[in-house]
Amino acid sequence: MSTADMPPAPSGRQRSDVRRNEQKLLDAAASVFVRMGIDAPVREIAAEAGLGMGTVYRHFPTRADLVVAVFRHQLDALAVAADNPAAADTPYEVLRRWVHRFADFLVTKHGLAEALHSDQAGFEALHNEFVERLLPVLDQLLKDSASAGCTRADVRAYDFMLAIGNLCIGVETFPDYQARRMIDLLLAGLTRTAPAPS
Amino acid sequence: MSTADMPPAPSGRQRSDVRRNEQKLLDAAASVFVRMGIDAPVREIAAEAGLGMGTVYRHFPTRADLVVAVFRHQLDALAVAADNPAAADTPYEVLRRWVHRFADFLVTKHGLAEALHSDQAGFEALHNEFVERLLPVLDQLLKDSASAGCTRADVRAYDFMLAIGNLCIGVETFPDYQARRMIDLLLAGLTRTAPAPS
Amino acid sequence: MSTADMPPAPSGRQRSDVRRNEQKLLDAAASVFVRMGIDAPVREIAAEAGLGMGTVYRHFPTRADLVVAVFRHQLDALAVAADNPAAADTPYEVLRRWVHRFADFLVTKHGLAEALHSDQAGFEALHNEFVERLLPVLDQLLKDSASAGCTRADVRAYDFMLAIGNLCIGVETFPDYQARRMIDLLLAGLTRTAPAPS
Amino acid sequence: MSTADMPPAPSGRQRSDVRRNEQKLLDAAASVFVRMGIDAPVREIAAEAGLGMGTVYRHFPTRADLVVAVFRHQLDALAVAADNPAAADTPYEVLRRWVHRFADFLVTKHGLAEALHSDQAGFEALHNEFVERLLPVLDQLLKDSASAGCTRADVRAYDFMLAIGNLCIGVETFPDYQARRMIDLLLAGLTRTAPAPS
């Protein structure tokens, strides 16, 4: 009932062109966001994609839509990254590894950590996207680790997620800043603070 | 008889007005930076100060000059905040208190933590300002604490300072984010990781 | 069947509109340059053309581009003006007529002579344009006339061209100044100075 | 009645200070006009004179007043330059020498020739100044030379004066332009044109 009553017959080909364009735009935007920040001129993104500016607006009516789409796309990979626990690790090890994978993600997608705090359009949506996709994963990892007695139980996944993200900020602009060490410090702080080894 | 015995002084009153205006501008800029970010229109700052735009440029020829001035002004207070050690504390306690004072500073100067990472003009100068003023203080505190055996000695003050700053980011925009808890977590990670308390 | 056999052509109509706008801009700029000088506000030119300011910048990214374009367009006509020698004239007559045509050009394009000396952006380009287009023509005319024994051979076309241009300056602003008489005086000075009245 | 009822007694000293300042301003303006053109910022002139901006305005309420004053000052020297005819010269030689002296003046006061055509405030006054001071001198020289049969009688001093001025334009900006040759050409055109080849 849906596609049937459309004009001459859009033909699968056209539809796939459209999708191809959307992909081009996502890739282009990701790359441009890195190069020029999340406030990069729309024209720049269109040019990078080899498309017209109107096409950007057709696919992503607001900048927010584009921003979210760019990163949603990249979050998918991370959301499933906790699914293969690698068997014989302690829950803390699993948590630890995921956290660093998260940091990898933020750091390699240069500028993403900073972008999360942009006060521009799309900002809220972007944040929500992260929360929706990653918070459940991290929450589970924290709970597992706490249940196993490895780590504190009084740390909220939300705070922890933002903290990790924050610690990644500035890696690019301050080349001397070693975010990884600080992330490890945060992880260390998470471990059951020695109060009673016995 | 009149002008002859004056110093070159071009009327003391005027000079004090000028200084008053400079202060107005610093206050206005601090407030506007918070509201609109470090890239706020100059016109906005002028308006907030109740002065003309030209006056802003007279006092601070480049945006960098203004940005640096705004924060240098506020750093002075913090740089001396470690001078009154409050006697009977452990070095770790002193460190801990200063770190929270630093966080207070960043958080109450709403937006300042974010501003530290702006990739705009004045950015480098701002960063340098922080490094020059605060790094020595923090470095000393860390060393004292490590010497006393309270904390690790393998943490660089530079990383730690940026980390604290980073953890404060987003406090305003994500009201649910509890930066203080994360700072405490980082401080906890700093403590000599309970090799054997006994 | 449809798009396949078209060239890449992005709709011929659009392109012609674009060209029409460019022409509008050239006309508008020529007119405004006369009225307000070569430094006229871009906004003025846009208004005169009935277009937006952005459009000016799209077509002519720098002021120099616009300035040069305005006059290049008008130089074309002059560069070929020496091609129809009108048969039975002496080379000196031909030279004389072209010089006055050049002066006509400068004077009727009110303000152009002055514009040639603007120390603003685009100035060098404008001068070069004149040199490239007109100098060869004038040089040939001078040589022909000198070869025929009508005029001195020791006058450089470059100096002469600038001199003609200079003599046209002020025609508008000093209504009483009769540039033509001075041009004739210069031409008279060019003739083989009374070889031997004996 | 006039100076008598003034305040405490301005004292000759003060008056001479005022005059000294005026001279400072004239010198400074002349120098700045050369360096930055006739539209140079007022502040620049004040700075060059080592005085406040307000003082500039006190002495020369409009820019026109300053411009005129600067050049009037320099015209005085030229106006008398024809007074010492050096005895044994032909009137044409005297004319010729004065013309080159005029050109010297324009060329060495870099930018002055161009300034004569500025469409800015003070322009008309400047032009008038030249006319009033120099036209009588040049007119007399032309008449003397014509009376002696050296040169044409049908050339108006006004046109000739402007022509000389114009030919000096661009000497600075087009280093390759040899204004002197063109002035000589104009002078050559002035000579009784090859009496009659018949």
Next chain:
DNA sequence: TATGAATGAGGTTTCATTCAT
């Protein structure tokens, strides 16, 4: 009388967004 701080109009340029083709 001299000063120079303050003002703000006016120029430049950039881009987000619309819309005719």
Next chain:
DNA sequence: TATGAATGAAACCTCATTCAT
């Protein structure tokens, strides 16, 4: 559906000019 030309608001920065001291 895709295009990119056009628009114009908005930011920047520079002085001419005023006026309190």
